[in-house]
Amino acid sequence: MSMGDAARKAREVGVVGDATLRGFLGYHIKRAMAVLQADLNKVLKPFGLRMVTYSALVTIVDNPGLRQAQLADALAIERPNLVVILDELEGAGLITRDKVPSDRRAYALNPTLKGRRLAEQATAANRADEARLLQGLAPADRNRVIEVMNQIEHGPGGAQS
Amino acid sequence: MSMGDAARKAREVGVVGDATLRGFLGYHIKRAMAVLQADLNKVLKPFGLRMVTYSALVTIVDNPGLRQAQLADALAIERPNLVVILDELEGAGLITRDKVPSDRRAYALNPTLKGRRLAEQATAANRADEARLLQGLAPADRNRVIEVMNQIEHGPGGAQS
DNA sequence: TATTGTTATACTCTATAACTATA
């Protein structure tokens, strides 16, 4: 039995329904996130970056001199996992780990010129890609979605109070 | 230097900014999803279920008799990974793998009575939990968010055309 | 005694190749 076409088969056998799951907002968010993440990683690949390494690089560019523990907090990842991420960025010449005189245990994270330039280019590419995914979406709707996401993350009222 | 309070330290050292990342819708979705997933798994734990096992069970309840390949497609997971998930559900007595006479390679997945009852209880618990997370959110806003998520997943216009 | 960065480790999730038995 040679098929060659998944859609034809689905029509023959009967489409699988997801009535119950579709009732959950989280179901739709999870599936959208999967697409978003795969797409983003594809955009970042030419820059030699992944989602985590991009997020770390951009946060260091935005906050030069910050410590590893602060970065781990900001990105909501564990300190041990951050070590290999920073090894990767440092090995690529995008950041430096600079000893801080006032606390000889700590390292201040700083972007190199190369790091700042790569962050800028990657950010532009990501912006263009997200704009493509969201084409036709009104800015007001976009902002409303962000508000809902922040409510889910921080609870009603938001945590910036 | 004894601290005891992360918030006080943040004020002393300076809060880490995420100006660039906050510009991406995907950033907010990712962080909301992390909270949602942790929360959901906590709710499902008393039922002996995880997100994937719950999704699989509910889809089998909604589509009794479906094949493993169909379920894998519906849940967007690879066939090899589905095997252990179904082993878990079958071992817990929630589903059965029934030989289908017309194709002796395939198994028809069916929920047991216990499986249907557990799915019903878990769904009620998840609904209550999501309602708690989204309290105060207007139904129209909720629907708009779902539309945006579906646009991200399927592209503008949606794939149901 | 607590904290910074680190190592080692483990557990989950996900992805691919290859096998068997059927078609």
Added chain:
DNA sequence: TATAGTTATAGAGTATAACAATA
């Protein structure tokens, strides 16, 4: 030759305990 379910395996991502140096 292709498909259904399976096995083995490898790669990410994530989490915890424990260590050396320093506060």
